[in-house]
Amino acid sequence: xxxxEVDIQVxxxxxxxxxxxxxxxxxxxxxxxxxxDGGNGGSIxxxxxxxxxxxxxxxFHPEFKAERGQHGMGSDCTGYRGADMELEVxxxxxxxxxxxxxxxxxxxxxxxxxxxxxxxxxxxxxxxxAFRTATNRAPRRTEPGFPGExxxxxxxxxxxxxxxLVGYPNAGKSTLISRISEARPKIADYPFTTLxxxxxxxxxxxxxxxxxxxxxxxxxxxxxGHGLGTKFLAHLERTKxxxxxxxxxxxxxxxxxxxxxxxxxxxxxxxxxxxxxxVVLASKPRIAAANKIDAMDDPDRLKRLAKHLKKLRVxxxxxxxxxxxxxPVLLEAMWKAVAAEALPTPA
Numbered sequence: 233x234x235x236x237e238v239d240i241q242v243x244x245x246x247x248x249x250x251x252x253x254x255x256x257x258x259x260x261x262x263x264x265x266x267x268x269d270g271g272n273g274g275s276i277x278x279x280x281x282x283x284x285x286x287x288x289x290x291x292f293h294p295e296f297k298a299e300r301g302q303h304g305m306g307s308d309c310t311g312y313r314g315a316d317m318e319l320e321v322x323x324x325x326x327x328x329x330x331x332x333x334x335x336x337x338x339x340x341x342x343x344x345x346x347x348x349x350x351x352x353x354x355x356x357x358x359x360x361x362a363f364r365t366a367t368n369r370a371p372r373r374t375e376p377g378f379p380g381e382x383x384x385x386x387x388x389x390x391x392x393x394x395x396x397l398v399g400y401p402n403a404g405k406s407t408l409i410s411r412i413s414e415a416r417p418k419i420a421d422y423p424f425t426t427l428x429x430x431x432x433x434x435x436x437x438x439x440x441x442x443x444x445x446x447x448x449x450x451x452x453x454x455x456x457g458h459g460l461g462t463k464f465l466a467h468l469e470r471t472k473x474x475x476x477x478x479x480x481x482x483x484x485x486x487x488x489x490x491x492x493x494x495x496x497x498x499x500x501x502x503x504x505x506x507x508x509x510x511v512v513l514a515s516k517p518r519i520a521a522a523n524k525i526d527a528m529d530d531p532d533r534l535k536r537l538a539k540h541l542k543k544l545r546v547x548x549x550x551x552x553x554x555x556x557x558x559x560p561v562l563l564e565a566m567w568k569a570v571a572a573e574a575l576p577t578p579a
Contacts, residue, residue, distance in 0.1 A: 235288040236389040236429075239330060244380025245273025245300040245314035247354035250362070252374045253306035265364050265371055266308045270356030271301030273380040274314030278327055278348050278387075280341035281320035285431075287387055290319075298351070301377060304359040314353055321387060324470065328386040335386055342392065342470075350385060354378035388466070391429055393445035394570045396471035398499070400450065400491050402484065403477045404523040406430070408553040409446040412563060436563060442570045445471060450498055468513055472573040473566065474499070476520045480534050480550075481527040488537040492520065517569050518546050521562055526552040 248270025255263025276298050296319060302311030321327075323344050328335040339348035357375030364371055397405040413432025430446040447468060468474065476495060478488045499513040520541055522534055534550060541548045549565060551558035 235286050235291050236391075237387065238287045238290045238294065239384060239386050240290050240294045240296065241382070241384050242276045242319075242351040243295070243297040243382045244275050244351035244353045245298040246379050247271070247273050247356040247377030248301035248303040248311040249376045250357035250359035250374035251304035251306060251309075251311075252360040252372060254370065262369070264369055265360040266306055267359030267361050267374060268304035268306070268309040268311065269359050269362065270304045270375075270377045271311035271313040272356050273301045273353030273377070274298030274316045275349055275353040275380075276317045276319065276351040278321055278325070278339070278341060278350055279318050280323045280325065280344050280346040282323070282344045284320050284322040286322065287325070287389055290387065298353060298380065300380075301353070301356045303377075304356065304374075308359075308361055311356060313356075316353070318347075322389055324390050324392040326388045326390060328388065330384040330386045338385075351381040351383050354380040390466055390470055391431065391445050392443070393431060393471050394442040395434075395444045395473045395475055395566050396468040397444065397446045397475050397477050398450060398468065398495055399477035400479065400484070400486070400495070401448075403479045403491075404553045405446045405477045408477060408521070408523065408551075409444055411553050411556060411559060413444060434563060434566070436567060440567055442567060444566075450495055468499075468516075471516065473517045473519065473569040474513070475562075475566065476518060476546075477523050478520060478537065479524050480522045480537060481524040482529050482533070483524070483527065488522070488533055489540045492537065492540070517573060519562075519565055519569060520546050520548045522548055522550045523553055525550045525557065526555050 250270050251267035253267040255266050257263060276296060296317060298317045299314035301314045304311050321341060323342060325341045327338045327348060327350065329338050338350065341348065355378045357377045360371045360374050363373045397409060399405055409430060409432045412434050429448065432444050433441055434444055435441045476492055478491050480488050502513055522537060528534060538548050547565060549558055549562040551562050
């Protein structure tokens, strides 16, 4: 089960109370105060881990509470500090502090090992020994522990992939990713078969490889949320290259040129999640894959698409995800585009 957005509550540990105690040993007159401080409460951190690829485990366990600090003790003993808690999330998780409907970005955990403090543990209270002065040698004052921070967080996962496959439902994206990688998405002859993104690793010769994301089908108005479009489009923000998968057969009843223009328009209009990670999807390098040429009954559909994309300077590769025709050439084009994006920009 793929879950890419959840709300969780984190509660850091409270600090321990300070202790009020006095020395009472024999032959030690006026022993004085020896109450120790309370221990600090445990804090809560989020850590990007390679062992996680979805947020599903937080959907069923949305509340986390760190250990409180131990109370101070006599003989100037400070209480034990509460243990910190680390919550693992997939790389690519954006963390927001949620205040009602307002979301404030806290961190973007892109790489494995990225770590952020989301709830700080409370400080321990001071024992009476801390209040001893020259004029008050037997203080009877202590401090209670301070409460730990409490926050409601929204975790939003944005996939990290080199190539994103975009297109209308049933354009053949799932079949394509199953052909070029070990990914095994659900494939069926009805719209919105894919309801969550799928990742696959493409391996080429000479130890070359890149990651491909199959994003569920988009429709007109996706940037407004139609067909869950905003959720699906958000997963494309961190891809390096976009591949338009276009059905050139007559089975869909749509015009391939119109399909490309509609999806391009949705990429241009998508404004991201309203945070600093939002990017202009239409500015990414694009490649077009004219899919289902094995079922094409009107060659003019492919010719018109090729003429249209030539004007836009978008490379077009006729392929069949079912038979594998044209796939080697398309994969090489994907690799070259990804490699070009990975090169440092000249100063």
